[in-house]
Amino acid sequence: MGRHSVKRRVRQEAGNRDGGRNGGADAIDYGPLAQWIGFNLRMAQDASFHAFSRLSQEIGVKPGRFATLTLIGRNPGISQTALSRANGRDKSTLTPLLVDLVRRGLVRRTQTHNDRRSYGLTLTKAGEQLLEQLGACAREHERKLDAVIGSRARAQFLKTLRKLAAEME
Amino acid sequence: MGRHSVKRRVRQEAGNRDGGRNGGADAIDYGPLAQWIGFNLRMAQDASFHAFSRLSQEIGVKPGRFATLTLIGRNPGISQTALSRANGRDKSTLTPLLVDLVRRGLVRRTQTHNDRRSYGLTLTKAGEQLLEQLGACAREHERKLDAVIGSRARAQFLKTLRKLAAEME
């Protein structure tokens, strides 16, 4: 990804546009986007997601599985609908995901209580073990995030994120 | 025969709905997720995205189109690759999007300079007009975001988001 050869063909393009291939800073004019929370929120989320994606891939788990397993571990017996709400995803999204987690022996679905429509989700032993590995992985990710954010700003930043998630309906 | 009278009933309650008028009886345990930047970043981004989605839908434009149009408007003649980088998406994602924007007469692709591989993107008159409408829409969205964040925290919050986007690679 490092292209550091100094070419001198930037000249003609420098006037109007930049073909996109000048080494580092692209001199793109972001206009109002630069000031917009929405845009920067998306870019930050993307960056964080990709960084975590790389980490979790090393232990063979896709990033989306992560919050799911944590929530099941913390709320044994939770239903799919409650789970989907807790992690902010549509319930239909959860169906194939859980099929996969069950097939891999990480999650159990039991039909305990009186409601025959809903399943209760729990982690298996293997699920708990994997979750622990993932926990280490996530803590490392959080350390990276903290290093960028700085301990000074962290608390306030987190508070603002929570407010946004809660109040932007 | 009644066992465990005082035990936590997360099981049952987690399965309960909390659709609208539940007085907070749901009580999901988020465990470490509550403290994780990554998770809260995703939830905040989702909330912001959905709010904007609703707004922009009113004028018949999908939210993804927005940054794209702004960047083209600000950088007339920009190439697809440069655009994809500026906007943080893969270039292949842009292909169908631009096909649509061109078909709708909002964007023009011209083959100006000497490189026959690349197109130069510019807004049409209609594109500029639509962008202006979208601008109003986005400003309203930003007002909502600001109202939640508070003018106090805004600058610091934005700075942190930018740092994350820039340094988490």
Place this chain on the structure above:
DNA sequence: GCAGGATAGTTGGATATAAAACAATCTGTT
């Protein structure tokens, strides 16, 4: 000029997600 490598844009395959429609079941009112 020409070969090898780099780059622009497209295509195809895969995944994640949402929204709407659906079947089974529960709940409340009568």
Place this chain on the structure above:
DNA sequence: AACAGATTGTTTTATATCCAACTATCCTGC
């Protein structure tokens, strides 16, 4: 008991996205 409405999880359909492979073109070194 019976019916109407709500809810649970699934299926279907559609979109957005990435990555890898591809084609066409460009550039550099010879």
